[in-house]
Amino acid sequence: MTDDYEHYEAVVVGAGPGGAAAAATLANNGVETLVLERGVEAGSKNVSGGLIYAEQSAPYTIDGLFPNFREEATERPADEYYLHNVAGNKVKTVDMTDLHHTDTEWCDSVLRRRMDGWLEDRVHEMTRETGGGLLTEVRVNGLLREGGEIVGVTCDELDPIKADVIVAADGVNSELARDAGLMDWDEPDEWFQGVKAIVDMPEGAIEERFDIREDEGEAHLFSGDLFEGVRGGGLLYTNEDTLSIGTVFHLDSLVAEQAEPHELLDALLTHPLLAQWLGDDYEEIEYGAKLVPDSKKVAHPSPHEGRLMLVGDAAGQMQAQGPIIKGMNHAVTAGALAAEAFAQAQARGDESTAGELYEQKLRTEGVMDKLRPPQYELASVVGENERVTELGERVVNSPLGRAGLKVAEKTGVLERGFNSPFVMSIMPDTKLPYVTIPTALGEALGDRVTDENTIQPPDLADRIGDLTYDVGDPHIELVDNSFAASGDAVSACPVSATDFGGGCYRDEKVKTNGSEEHLVSLDTQPCVECGTCAIVADTDWDHPAGGKGVEFKQG
């Protein structure tokens, strides 16, 4: 019976940048390739901040694999890059353009629906030539095994499919990586949560308010005291005629502070500093969110198992270099390297060596060193030590520390530090670099912003109301509905909030026989599939079936 299953040389799961690069490279090598994507169109499930890098040192770049990528699938180049250190109304802006351009061939802002949708067409054409193709609205729900060996994938919508190689490019919360036992979803400190709003800009407003031409763009980053002490920061990128404005926080910190992600985003949106760009009429087109892996902690050193190879977010290959976020480019590189490894192994007549070869390439091509900088492993031992952090905080906040900052600025040490890839790669995951130092910088050196920000971001109910959903069966099951086990999700879920009845997670006090229980209930209809509650609540977490669930139009 099992021999009747459809067979392809390669099956690629997920059509984000990682899957697209893998499929294109497989097709270029003449490998019969089938790509399975759960969204109604590639990109309809994906959210990113939006800067895609092409690194000079990388063996593969997206425009190398897909000619005309920049002309047809991106928004604007990110020419300039600023970090704003905020303390109340005072802001100290540091120009980080140098760091941004270090090892950068080019860097453009993107919107994922447009970008991934464009890639989908190319990938389909290319893979069809090999006898395969790209199918949307198919959700892979697990690995097909025979005698304990991985031999293919199983899907909600199709019969199992066998393959000589399976490339799992299914993003953060990869069900295949979980099924293979390569990744787990246990520790909040291994992830960031990204939340983003796409804001409509009247014609000509971007050029006028940022003082740039139509073919220019900017990136602005924000840190300091505007996020209730939660570790992380904000971002603003210019698109063709919209802005991407978002926040990225360490998930453990978000949970520890019981912070509401949408309120933190609002804190950024309504800060006086943004008034110059947002004007008086605020029109939000889309609200979205997604978990982001922290490669320093989770990039898998050996991301393969039998015929399965993990690439991109599925393997934790998402690098946060200070405020610079590099996930898409590494997903592209890894996808192409995995494909290259398989093609080589196949040519040598031993496909079983593909995984090893891929791992080796990640190392020799320098990808692994970027994802898990050796210097970080050393520095974190000291940097994340609580006493050191405390000490650091006290020094920075002392008069002496303040004086030091001023000296640092005068002598240029400050800009140099912010523009040093080395310093940025060893930033410890503590409040020190995210909150304490930027706040101190803003206070000691910042200029006061006098603009008034009058905009009113939509409330959560309206944000949910503006999203498009194709309602399916609940895809997340609450295993333990006690508040103690799953209550963190009420605040951490980007579409839920304490005292909001319209979210996924709701906090409820239920009376039973005289005693009162503190519970949470879950309705998955407003879910944006960010993956947060897979980690912070006690759930059985799956993605919705193909084509079901939220559909992002921007991403």
Add this chain to the structure above:
Amino acid sequence: MPDIDPTDHEIADLGPKIKDVEDVQELEEMLALEKGGEDRVPVKTLIEDRIEKLSGEEETVDPSEVDLADQTVADIANLVREVDDGDVLRDMLEREKDGKDRKSAKEQIESRIDSVEGSDEDESEDLEYVPPEEKHPDLDHPTADKQWVHAIEDGVYEDMWVYCETQQGDLINVSKEMLGKARGLMDEYNEEYDADEQVIAVLIGDSVEELAEVCIAYGADVVVYLEDDRLSRFRHKSYTEIFCDMARGAGHPYGRADRPEEDWRDYDEPRYTVFPATNNGRDLSALVQGELDSGLASDCSDLFIESAMISNPAKTGRPGEKKEFDRILHMKRPDFSGFEYSTILCIDKPFREFHPQGASVIPGSFDLPDPDPEREGEIVEHEMPLDDEWFRVEVTDFDQLDSGVDLSGNDVVVALGRGIGDDPTEGIELGLDLVDQFEDADLGLSRGVITASYQFAGHVEQYVGMDRQIGESGQVVEPDVYIAAGISGAVQHKVGMDESDTIIAINTDPEADIVDFSDYFIEGDLFDVLPELTESLEKGELDVKALADGGNTTDD
């Protein structure tokens, strides 16, 4: 000058336009224009690709020489279709084996070899019937109870029979859908085969005669019905016996001995039978088709009649031979949850006839036709003795399965939201008390209540379920009066109720969204306001109807 001047267009618009251009000459001209004009690289690539594609298509590939490694499996499938020479095909097979050795490619070539050469293989003699017990002596009397096989030999089969299921004295929609479809199929059939076969509607039940005209209006030529008090509810034994007795003509070897001739028909069994894939229809279809010893394609979503070229030796009788069977009902049914379809054919084989060709049809698969009251047809009452044995099973009691609550027809809907959270059971009780004050009212809920972890006491639990949800993913209601207590008015709830004539909201929060689209807003705790409302209605102090008609308003 080409129709499209690329320099007039944005890149994004050009893609689809260029795809539609079929003429290489025109494309060359476009390319020249672009080069002389804006000279955009992507545009040139687009046009060049298209030129390459079109020129490529014209090249003919020689199957005996082409490098198969350059061809996709689909290309190979197309290629072999043109080849009739077995040697060329065998050579291709070898080349594929030496080259990419793709299983699917080899299958394509092999199956072509089979079809070009199959029929030349040794002409076998005429088949001879060997009863199964002789053919398979090693098996333990494989057909010991052969007596129930009631297939006939050299039978005459005509017409399409449609079993028309009724519920509560009416035809259910799928019965009408099937009649409409059968009408279309048989009209085409009669044209194609120059025949005069009919659509026969079958009605069995307690008082079904009155529905015969309806069946005709929906497309039947003849309605055969049988009525009996004992048939008021579906019971499979009696219904199967009756259907089969109707189906078998006079003189049928396994039919009732005294079955009389009938003017309107002159055949042994129906050619086609169609049943609804409802609970009862599935039950009946399986039993009837089994009793008539034919097959059944269950849960079909499409039907069409065509001839079919068959090479299966079980059907043709001779390996390697192809035979065309005509008038075959193609019965399409979804597999893999609708991702793929199989088409089921029910075809006679040597020494065994498979008729009627039977299907059950998923409700909603075909359009509901417009009835034509002018249509004429024949109505035939079927007479036969009904054996008491068939009614041994007595229906002593039955319950109308809860097909959910229909809130749409009420004058008043009282809807409760998460505002009941402090005491959910009492909240529902208060809502029900208010419902009782109206003649024609019912209780609705927001989704927020239904998906909550609230625990309800047993006596109100039955009122809390998806079947009372109002909104985008629930029901849409437009009552005269909609009372929303403790509901915030999320847009997904709003779309289910904002067409109501008068909306009265009760909420502790004057800023709640629902206030924006309510006619009356009562600011207050629903645990106080609902009992007050109920009380004043009871005492006749308040006339909600009058409110709805724009009468006096009460204070808040």
